[in-house]
Amino acid sequence: MQEVLRKQIMPDTHLTCVKTDKFKTCTLSVNLIAPLDREAAPKNALLPKVLLRGTAAHPDMAQLNAALDELYGARIVPLIRKKGENHCVGFLADFIDDDFVPADERILEKTAALLGEVLLSPTTHGGLLRADYVDGEKKNLIDEIRAGINDKRSYALDRLFELMCDKERFGVHKLGDEARAAEITPMSLTRHYQSLLSGARVEVFYCGAHDPARVEAAVLSALAALPRSGPATPVTTDVRLEAVTKEPRVFTDKLDVNQGKLTIGFRLGKSMLSPNYAALMVFNAAYGGSVTSKLFLNVREKLSLCYYASSLIEKHKGVMAVSSGVECTKFEVAQNEILAQLDAMKKGDISDWELLSAKRAVITSIKANMDKPAGLEEMFFDQTIASIKITPDELAALADSVTAGEISEIASGVELDSIYYLTCLDNGGDAHEN
Amino acid sequence: MKTKCYDRIGEQVYSEKLENGLTVFVVRKQGYNKKYAFFATDYGGADRRFKLGGRWLDTPMGVAHFLEHKMFDTEDGNALAELSANGASPNAFTSTDITAYFFESIEKFQENLEILLSFVSIPYFTPESVQKEQGIIGQEIRMTEDEPDYAVYYGLMKALYKHNPLRDSVAGTVESIAEITADTLYSCHKVFYNPSNMVLVVAGDVDPEQITAAARKILPKEPGELPQRDYGPAEAMTPESGRFEARMEVSIPIFLMGCKAIPPVKDIDFLRQELIGTLAMDILAGRSSPLFLKMYEEGLINNNFSAAYEYAAGAACTIAGGESANPDRVFELYKQAAGDLAAKGPDPELFNRLKKAMQGRQLRSLNSFETICYNTARGYFRGYDAFQAPEVLAAVTREDITAFARDNLRSGDMALSVILPKNA
Structure with missing residues (x-):
């Protein structure tokens, strides 16, 4: 209990x-x-x-x-x-x-x-x-x-x-x-x-x-000696809905590495006006946050392009990043596939199996976190920062009721903002610098 | 089915050895949402030479890990996806001496357990799928080769050992995995994935009878042979070379110091030596040790410094390391402190205090299903009961620490591995 x-x-x-x-x-x-x-x-x-x-x-x-x-x-x-x-x-x-x-x-x-x-x-x-x-x-x-x-x-x-x-x-x-x-x-x-x-x-x-x-x-x-003298500094985050420029900004660093890192940043867009956190979590799990996600199954498993290609969402700021480790010479193929998978979601291409798997992944992760002291701490802290009043159990129940339409709606608002290449010294990189 | 109660730590463990040789452990945990299953084979990256059909067989580096990736393929698709879609979070790892497949799930646990037992026991490889995996694992290897922690660890192993397979990366190299074929994988599966060489550990609020029923239903009925393996001739106690050095894209030198330890020979000695070794390393170089405090206060090391005792593949060692602008100076001080510990034994107050702290850590580790299952499996493979750790620790004396230090922290036999920044 x-x-x-x-x-x-x-x-x-x-x-x-x-x-x-x-x-x-x-x-x-x-x-x-x-x-x-x-x-x-x-x-x-x-x-x-x-x-x-x-x-x-x-x-x-x-x-x-x-x-x-x-x-x-x-x-x-x-x-x-x-x-x-x-x-x-x-x-x-x-x-x-x-x-x-x-x-x-x-x-x-x-x-x-x-x-x-x-x-x-x-x-x-x-x-x-x-x-x-x-x-x-x-x-x-x-x-x-x-x-x-x-x-x-x-x-x-x-x-x-x-x-x-x-x-x-x-x-x-x-x-x-x-x-x-x-x-x-x-x-x-x-x-x-x-x-x-x-x-x-x-x-x-x-x-x-x-x-x-x-x-x-x-x-x-x-905490008896904690000074509490006046109103505390408010807890706020400025959420930017659109990309900074129309065309994505591209950044490159060169390092002496064997494997390149391709990292792509997005703004979550209009869904952040009144965020449905349960739906955002399911969206992320379906796109790149789980082993049944589009990125895992297509970029890693089908094309065998990389060891990892995954997405994460920072829900307080309303940004998403896809990160992936690929051969420096294969940045372009990987990037095209990562963006193509997002486009598919925008068009509503989300199968019942994908939706169900994504929901299960989200629910499992919420409930499993409740079984770890540090997981509970982080979860309740996050809720406080985001002023979410519901319990983790209620959040899990909400995730279970997310529809493909809601996910596609979130995807359709997502805007590509920036691309960052961490590339090898000897090859790659040049082809991508616009 | 046997039931054992461990009152000191408030745990209850059920176990049974099935007709096919598989041992099943169930650790009942009440009040948790999740249930956790851990299915492991006594087979890791170091098990490269073994007997099959009366003949010794040599396999390339990286097969155990490659096999772990490929086991998720089933004739109907992919077990990873199947489990995930069913609400489980599955994963697997390969270490030097163990390969394990595990998942946690909130619902449909029994169904997921059957999927786990099934995909791990039924191999399905094709030349195409092996070739595709060479691409994925090739990228994983490239990724880890960029990790300084990885480089410094294998650097130390190479400085310590002459031929023990601990020297080589569990995942192998891009070249070694290119030699792997579907046949290699089938042979290794046959030898090491038979129920006698495996263990199933489940933690959570489950019915132990249902767990053994699932294992009986899904797994092969016949026990296989216990595999014979060869890690090569015994190693000398001196290091192969005193030092390993490489340059990488790091901001500050990363280093690891080590010394070979006398490997324990039987059952409960593994656990005893592991606990003594861990406590000895805490006393020598843990966060409350005079050595750590002195080096930290001088700014010679930072919070990333740690020390441990390790055993795998017939070999044991003590290691300690972290980040420092002057690894050679740290190495000097470390050797001195090790020499002092061996000569004078631990300070009695420090010994009692750190033993007490370690007892607290043992309890804390029982919050984690992952740790419980891993420790249970590892203990089973090495012939001891991991839940006895608290009582074994309680019996450890100052003299045990002194003897351990004298035998295993020989300042003359230590090696240093260092990763230096590229542009320094």
Whole structure:
């Protein structure tokens, strides 16, 4: 049995509590929601890493990690997420359920207190976040930004959105850029930290076997020092319905790789005016988001062109990307096929089998996510950002009733915006540069 | 059917060995939407030389993985699509020593289970379908060859081992898979996909009797022979070469350090050594270890640093690595710390604390059906009961860690693999 309770526990601060005894662990996350912004992005990304270096009571990693070890290997990991044009930063803690602990150790209260301490009582020097921690984590952040290129598949997607949305806040990377990261000082980060704490909307999520009243008490006590001074910054995303230019914009990077990456960006168009999220999920599953999708069956299986060709939708921003790994010499064939499959959907070419399979894939993924603590956390968080009031079970039921007409209607509004080629040094690429 | 209760972790496991040699495990989990089935064979990328009809047969690199892709083809179409259309999310993987097919589904579980058992046990290959797959897998290989994590791992294996198949990529190379024919696939299926060499593990709110009934209905009635395989002569404990180095499109050097470990020989020793090895690596280089903290605070390593103990294909090793501007310095410090651990043993407070943390991690892993099923299957193939891990861990002592470090973290026998940035 799963019971969901959502309530405001402080001004602009909500607690979502999923009570279930099926897991052996409990999950507790705290998220601060800020606008995605080029200047603030690297500071947001840096903050949780610096805070995890030490608190007033546990001033270094050795002491903080030891405290976590003592709580039977509880974890507190940083969360840095981009949801539409919102930048969400915070921490996720997970810890084992009291049932499996020898004595009455009150792991929930102790972990919540530690989480609150990490968020609200950092170790400081002269009123500022410690310079050695800020510098050390700044270097790590810059390394992490540079390391984006190591995974070519996700790098190609990041580059596509960066280029496609260069005039929109969505084009900002969730880690920010290297130059702005390099300018951060203990002073600028401390100021940012204080304004973020007082101005951000806060979302707390818990899932586990404890009674919601006990969770609320533990969270309230842990967050007692959270400044809540005025109305929080609103949570918004500017959704652009049409492509930026009539003809798609084309971007190319050359790297010394064996396999090229073809990444295509789209605007979801008119369906974003009043989005039907269930239908969008089924549309994506039918086009390229599942193994029964048109892209998987045609681009990969039938033409044997690539190892992967899949689509994803960012529902908050209303954009879609198709990403695919192909021989650099075969970009054109793959691209034509990817676009032809979308055209087919626009014309209503969606078989009963395709529709049914896509719905099953969506329903399975929603319900299977409910069986994972981290999946539940992300799902409820997404719902909050998008102001969706329905439960995951209701979303699954809605997906089941989506029609081929609705999918085709979504497809017909989709506009090709940009194409990004990550191509090999020696061949390919040239033929595609218009 | 046997039932075992593990009160310490609150789990209940049913098991039965069927007439055809297949062992079935059912882990009852209540309150979950999904049910999960995991059907695996004790056959992986390292099993290249084996006996068939009394003769030793050598097969190209990458057959186990190729076979995994091709098994989804059925005479009527494709099982991947059939399962997906039926509400299951199916997938498969091939590791060095295991090939597994699995799905999770919310509805029609029994029907989907029958599809799974059927497509994995009935091979259907044609020259055309093999040729088409060479295109898809060729792209998969090209993709992984661009991945620095892959390159640094196989670099280390090549630096450690002289001839063990762990040196070679599970997927093979574009050239090696070109040698694969439908006949190669049929031979390997015959040897390794017989029920005696396989295991079925199901997790979820299911009726164990229905699971064994499905296996009896779909699978071959006769047990096959247990396959004999050959990983070559025993390896020396010294590394083949001390160092591997390559340049790729990376932003910061990526490195992996390793040392061969003495492979465990029987059943529960596998589990014991795995737990001791994991805890020893935590104490040596985990996030609470003095070594990790010192290197992290100096900015020598970042959060991507990790350490582990591994066993596959008759060989065991300890590995640790991540990203660093100065991998050689990390290697020096690591060797020193390993030497200290072997000489002095672990600090008692750290030992107790990290053992406690590991007990918590063991419990956490029981949230994941994937982990439960994989660990159960792997334990079965190596002859131990994975659910005993908590009690085996509880009995581990400081002296076990010291002995492990002395035997298996020999600072003189360590190798380093490094991927350096192209334009540095």
